[in-house]
Amino acid sequence: MINEKKFPMTMAGKKKMEEELEQLKIVKRPEIVERIKIARSYGDLSENSEYDSAKEDQAFLEGRISTLEGMIRNAVIITEDELNTDEVVLGKTVTFKELPDGDEETYTIVGSAEANPMEGLISNDSPIAKGLIGRSKGDEVKINTPGGDMTVTILGIK
Structure with a gap:
């Protein structure tokens, strides 16, 4: 314990x-x-x-x-101070687009206890979140997922 x-x-x-x-x-x-x-x-x-x-x-x-x-x-x-940043952190909502011509996707990064991808809540332990955390708007990020590598561009962070 x-x-x-x-x-x-x-x-x-x-x-x-x-x-x-x-x-x-x-x-x-x-x-x-x-x-x-x-x-x-x-x-x-x-x-x-x-x-x-x-x-x-x-x-x-x-x-x-x-x-x-x-x-x-x-x-x-997760406190408000931790959310007052322009980079992707736990608790932030991120909009990104898969390159070269994917659709826009928006997810909120949460702890594993409250993750629910169908509601747009992804775990901070997920491959996508791990790839996005610490990045900023406009960054192009290569993410390793079980389905293969994907490259995304971060369009917005709230």
Whole structure:
């Protein structure tokens, strides 16, 4: 526990996790407890699929609660001072264009705990973010990705 992993994240990301944790504890946990109680009333637990299913859901839920509590406890919030820079850093939104004729793409670089590429949030551990961090608007950057190398030009940073 001494060297627990730190989770860099935005304040909004931490708040979202806290809301999910509260939802799991206040709503989902009691629902599963009730499902287990009802399934127990059916009798023989060794052949009770409802009971087995509810217990599996409970184990998954408790694992998620534990994970969220650990990430929240070890959160490192990205401060405004760290964002007041003209270079790509954690918490910044970057717009770039793949060369020679790719489409513009925009992503916000966040900690791995709040990454969700479908929502435009990429992890600072991702190949694209690693290639962009420390760069500035106008830079042409070669990025090594699992799908092959790509070259991008940074169009904007907010």
